[in-house]
Amino acid sequence: MLSIVETCKLCGVDAEAYMADVTERIQNDWPASRWDELMPWNWVRRQAMQLSLAA
Incomplete structure (x- = not known):
């Protein structure tokens, strides 16, 4: 889990939203x-x- 959170941080991604999605x-x-x-x-x-997709 920690590596996912840290990778999200490096990519500028909200880790909580990422994992939920x-x-x-x-x-x-x-x-x-x-x-x-x-x-x-x-x-x-x-x-x-x-x-x-709508555009």
Whole structure:
């Protein structure tokens, strides 16, 4: 957990929001082939992702 928190800090990501979102996505059958998108350096909040899709 500590390494996740520290990696989030280095990437400028809110660790609490990151862990909550990633946990939810994995629980909702996120495809294993796309796990690289869930790494802190690639992670995009769901809200930001929905805004970019709407544009």
